[in-house]
Amino acid sequence: MITEVSCENLSSSDYIAIASVDLLGEIHNAADKAKFQRGVTNYPTIGDSVDLITSQELRTIYAPTGSDQINVGFLQQDRSVVAYVDVEEMLSKHFAVLGSTGVGKSTGVSLLLNEILKSRPNLRIFLLDVHNEYGRCFGDRALVLNPRNLKLPFWLFNFEEIVDVLFGGRAGVPEELDVLAEVIPIAKGIYTQYQNTDRLGLKRIDPKQVGFTVDTPVPYRLVDLISLIDERMGKLENRSSRIIYHKLISRIEAVRNDPRYAFMFDNANVGGDTMAEVISHLFRLPANGKPMTVMQLAGFPAEVIDSVVSVLCRMAFDFGLWSDGVSPMLFVCEEAHRYASADRNVGFGPTRKAVSRIAKEGRKYGVYLGLITQRPAELDATIISQCNTLFTMRLANERDQALLRAAVSDAAANLLSFVPSLGTREVLAFGEGVALPTRLRFKEVPPHQLPRGEATISSVPSVTSGHDMHFVGAVLERWRGATSQRDVPNDPVFSQPPAKTLATAEAPMLQPSMGLDPDRFSLLKKPLR
Secondary structure: OEEEEEEOOOOHHHOOEEEEEOOOEEEEEOOOOEEEEEOOOOOOOOOOOOOOOOHHHHHHHOOOOOOOEEEEEEEOOOOOOEEEEEHHHHHHOOEEEEOOOOOOHHHHHHHHHHHHHHHOOOOEEEEEEOOOOOOOOOHHHEEEEOOOOOOOOHHHOOHHHHHHHHOOOOOOOHHHHHHHHHHHHHHHHHHHHHHHOOHHHOOOOOHHHOOOOOOOOOOOOHHHHHHHHHHHHHOOOOHHHHHHHHHHHHHHHHHHOOHHHHHHHOOOOOOOOOHHHHHHHHOOOOOOOOOEEEEEOOOOOHHHHHHHHHHHHHHHHHHHHHOOOOOOEEEEEOOHHHOOEOOOOOOOHHHHHHHHHHHHHHHHHOEEEEEEEOOHHHEOHHHHOOOOEEEEOOOOOHHHHHHHHHHOOHHHHHHHHHHHHOOOOEEEEEEOOOOOOEEEEEOOOOHHHOOHHHOOHHHOOOOOOOOHHHHHHHHHHHHHHOOOOOOOOOOOOOOOOOOOOOOOOOOOOOOHHHOOOHHHHHHHHOOOO
């Protein structure tokens, strides 16, 4: 690979070009066909002639080595040569897609995941969709989850996660945490005892003999939890000490009654061990024709997103661990720097720990990791170092480029000089998933697989004159409904809007006949709960 070309200051008749090259591999002419092999066994000597590589030799180098290859585009230097990626190497050793905003990163992710779905129909994929842009990219092969249709019971949260929810992402009050840590295991024991005996046979549980830890994923009811706290508060003689218990009860009831947390606290006082159903639904077991889950995070309360991501990452790893990896899964984390920051003082520690555990140990249990970020320098170095295939798009930040130089081999480092000037959809691919460090261009993605954020402005119709107030009314209805118990117009996720029906004054709704983009503005009609 040519890395530098220079010439000496000679007359035009004595022009000499001097090229610096990196030796990356060899082509061996076997009996049946030529094959490429990484590494060099026979080094050239001084005086040997040098030829530019031909298109046929490029095809030999980048030819698929087996059936487990996906077509992601073509070489930038020769568009007749298809660029293949080894799926097994890319998945089993994790991968990352890096690039600034606006370079086609989301489209590249859609392309890669759609090709993986074709190549590995039995692989389950779980995608954290931070900006709700991938919902339509995978058609009927994906289940789209959001706060309206997700059921993630509060008792599946471990102690750190439920504390983060109750305290709104702030540090917990130590005295309240001590009370909570004491009563949660007892509440679990009460529920288990209630399930195994009749109500009259219930006995008072000894906290030391409860048999559960605060993190054991078994059900308990909020009514039992509050009752236990209230009981302890009633035994206190010093009224000033009761404020701790009173505040804790108030926190629990405030979160339980907040409509935004309905996905956690629905039936919180009824109970029911639904862990098997939740895991089956989240991780597509069985797939039922939808092997992929798109978890849309944009509608969740900002203060609870970190906890939700932590629960999902932890459950994905633990299920792989306790199932001995019999159901392989790819966990894809969009905006990964938000959940696994290099700065230990930023973000939620359990989320970083859960992502790190998948990165370090997940491959042993069939849990693979895909990271997408526009700020690789802000991502935990230990986590990104576990990704052995990198798809690098345009990056202008010097810190990001420095991280890449430290992450790739010396032979590939010379390619990094192109990173600031890469065009849209252009990629530098490094690592185990590709034959050689390669500059390629992702192939075109069909319109129905484009992420919502990649739509061009010209393709989005403007609101027609005279109907602007209907649009504003529909927006306000959903806006207010997010934090109230009011019902909002019901519309199945990603269903087609009704054909040319005018909105009435009593129920201002957006319709395609108003000149609005159906895919975009049908989102305004989806139920909030």
